[in-house]
Amino acid sequence: MARSQQLSEFLRARRARVRPADVGLPELPGVRRVAGLRREELSHLAGVSVSYYTRLEQGRSTNASDGVLNALATALRLDEHEHAHLRDLASQRLRPLRRPPAERVDPLTRDLLRSVGHTPALVLGRRGDVLAWTPLAHALLAGHLSPTAPDRPEDRPNLSRMLFLDPHTRELYADWERKARAVVGNLRQVAGRHPDDALLASLVGELTMMSPEFATLWNDHRVKPCEADAYRLRHPVVGDLTVTQQVLLPARSPEQSFVLVTTEEGSTSQDAMALLRPY
Known part of the structure; x- marks a missing residue:
């Protein structure tokens, strides 16, 4: 799976797990068409534009800064391990798959x-x-x-x-x-x-x-x-x-x-x- 797709799927999965009430947003009347936060709501919480976050989640932007990643981690209520995983996914360079050597015990x-x-x-x-x-x-x-x-x-x-x-x-x-x-x-x-x-x-x-x-x-x-x-x-x-x-x-x-x-x-x-x- 490409780096951008992994990052995209991780962001969508974590966005779906956060309810508006979890982050102090009002529950508006009517039926929500998405599980968890809307992109617009997450963008507002993280302080980034909706268009930028949409490109990031769709895998069309791969140069998120540490500040943006930290803001998204806070908005998505990520723990330290999930935050580190987000940084890993966002910092990966495209490299071909390779077969690593057999692991050895020191x-x-x-x-x-x-x-x-x-x-x-x-x-x-x-x-x-x-x-x-x-x-x-x-x-x-x-x-x-x-x-x-x-x-x-x-x-x-x-x-x-x-x-x-x-x-x-x-x-x-x-x-x-x-x-x-x-x-x-x-x-x-x-x-x-x-x-x-x-x-x-x-x-x-x-x-x-x-x-x-x-x-x-x-x-x-x-x-x-x-x-x-x-x-x-x-x-x-x-x-x-x-x-x-x-x-x-x-x-x-x-x-x-x-x-x-x-x-x-x-x-x-x-x-x-x-x-x-x-x-």
């Missing part, structure tokens, strides 16, 4: 992973590919897959693909819809930063074609990085447990994610996790 990150071998932990690439995992992470999240799959770039599991297309992973998450929204929101952010990544474009295209649920979430243009959240799991071996997934950024590889999965101390979930350690 030796220091691998040392860190080895040092927490008693905990479920994994290293994810920027597209959500599993680059490495501890034995307990494999047993907890993907025991049906080969434990050595992350070592082969062509066979690496991908978190988004697993979540939407793998029945085991879908069944694993009792909070599947919430997890799905989080993963897609994170993928949206990555796509805004790397519009020329051919592998990412291929992944999004595959999931859009094969999963109507992914397509719906993708078209919502939600933008939010995965940071920390608790999820209920239905594990086929140890039963139900609640885990917290926390995301850290490796110092040497800031585009990768170091994910730690923990349980509450003294909980039945901790006991259930302990049963997986022999596997």
